[in-house]
Amino acid sequence: MANPLKGKKIVLGITGSIAAYKACYIIRGLIKRGAEVQVVITPAGKEFITPITLSALTSKPVISEFFAQRDGTWNSHVDLGLWADAMLIAPATASTIGKMANGIADNMLITTYLSAKAPVFVAPAMDLDMYAHPSTQKNLETLRSYGNHIIEPGTGELASHLIGKGRMEEPDVIIRRLEEFFAAKDGDLAGKTIMITTGPTYEKIDPVRFIGNYSSGKMGFALADECAARGARVILVSGPVQLRTHYPVYRYFGVESAGEMFEAATSLFDDADAVIMAAAVADYTPEQVADRKIKREKTGDMSLHLKPTRDIAAHLGEMKKQHPGKVLVGFALETNDEQHNAEDKLNRKNLDFIVLNSLNDKGAGFRYDTNKISIIDRNGKKDYPLKSKAEVAADIVDHLAEVMKRE
Numbered sequence: 001m002a003n004p005l006k007g008k009k010i011v012l013g014i015t016g017s018i019a020a021y022k023a024c025y026i027i028r029g030l031i032k033r034g035a036e037v038q039v040v041i042t043p044a045g046k047e048f049i050t051p052i053t054l055s056a057l058t059s060k061p062v063i064s065e066f067f068a069q070r071d072g073t074w075n076s077h078v079d080l081g082l083w084a085d086a087m088l089i090a091p092a093t094a095s096t097i098g099k100m101a102n103g104i105a106d107n108m109l110i111t112t113y114l115s116a117k118a119p120v121f122v123a124p125a126m127d128l129d130m131y132a133h134p135s136t137q138k139n140l141e142t143l144r145s146y147g148n149h150i151i152e153p154g155t156g157e158l159a160s161h162l163i164g165k166g167r168m169e170e171p172d173v174i175i176r177r178l179e180e181f182f183a184a185k186d187g188d189l190a191g192k193t194i195m196i197t198t199g200p201t202y203e204k205i206d207p208v209r210f211i212g213n214y215s216s217g218k219m220g221f222a223l224a225d226e227c228a229a230r231g232a233r234v235i236l237v238s239g240p241v242q243l244r245t246h247y248p249v250y251r252y253f254g255v256e257s258a259g260e261m262f263e264a265a266t267s268l269f270d271d272a273d274a275v276i277m278a279a280a281v282a283d284y285t286p287e288q289v290a291d292r293k294i295k296r297e298k299t300g301d302m303s304l305h306l307k308p309t310r311d312i313a314a315h316l317g318e319m320k321k322q323h324p325g326k327v328l329v330g331f332a333l334e335t336n337d338e339q340h341n342a343e344d345k346l347n348r349k350n351l352d353f354i355v356l357n358s359l360n361d362k363g364a365g366f367r368y369d370t371n372k373i374s375i376i377d378r379n380g381k382k383d384y385p386l387k388s389k390a391e392v393a394a395d396i397v398d399h400l401a402e403v404m405k406r407e
Helices: 018-032 051-058 077-083 094-102 108-115 128-132 134-145 171-186 218-229 258-271 312-320 338-348 389-406
Strands: 009-014 036-041 086-092 120-124 154-157 163-167 193-198 203-206 209-211 233-238 251-254 274-277 284-286 306-308 327-334 353-358 374-377 380-383
Touching: 009 018, 009 077, 009 108, 018 036, 018 051, 018 086, 018 171, 036 051, 036 077, 036 108, 077 108, 086 094, 086 108, 086 171, 094 108, 094 120, 094 134, 120 134, 120 171, 128 134, 128 163, 171 218, 193 218, 193 258, 203 284, 209 284, 218 233, 218 274, 218 389, 233 258, 251 258, 258 274, 258 312, 274 312, 274 389, 312 327, 312 338, 327 338, 327 389, 338 353, 338 374, 353 389, 374 389
Parallel strands: 009 036, 009 086, 086 120, 193 233, 193 274, 233 251, 274 327, 327 353
Antiparallel strands: 154 163, 203 209, 284 306, 353 374, 374 380
């Protein structure tokens, strides 16, 4: 998956809250994603967590005071503000939020905030009544009006043992907010809308039985995360699966049948700059659906009459003729004559490129966490080795980004 935080310089401000211990998890998460972290802590913050712990995690001295020694050396809040790609204050107490809103520059953290040229993210942490107080809410609104990003606190048990809103958001959610920001700002798909279809479809026989397939939806969800990590707005149309994306999607549509997926995909086509059709859509559906469960004892032998479903890829390929700038990506899971069948599908359905995988390749296809693909377009075929589906998604989106640049 694309890594929006790689190489980013983050100033992490820590204030005097019991939630200060969560800063350790934030630091670990940011560094794991390739970011460089410099901690600035208030005097009150040091009462909750020691600078030596934070320094060990960041491999940098922790900054707390203006003057580091009594030899004339000092910490420049101006240099820190210019160095950072983003400033994150987590936890942010009511006191610090008030000082930020009103420009009370009485410690190193606030002066760094006032000097920062980078975007600022604030994760409040306090008791529920303090958070709900009009002065706190007014200060938060003031910070929003300055362009600061407020990461709303969660609801749960607080240090006071009361239940309510005020606990700092969890570290992984805070980190994800930073990822989303940099993806939208710097990603090669920033400003683009990508529709992805994924998962199986279920074609009802009766209220309890259906015709389906083994698709897990993992490939499509990996593609959704990769596109989102690169700044795209993702429209995800998914058959019945039990999966969640790492990044929030722009719009989500859950469908069950091939007919429902057809309606969703065709109605959303105009909103998308590109469509990746990774769903395993049923080719046939029963002509009639029983309104009651079919009983073996009463029915005995039975024949099931099937009719073709509407071809989503072919229909979107026809629609594309009126929108030549849009990019269409198909998938082909084959068991024989793989390349011939994939090339035929590419041409018949007016696709820009097609992703071929074969059930004959061990570790590829349905229900695996890995996949082995070939990408075929009108310039030829490129083979890729067996990889995780997240890595495969990166390869596919790399090719998509190249095609979109040419369109």
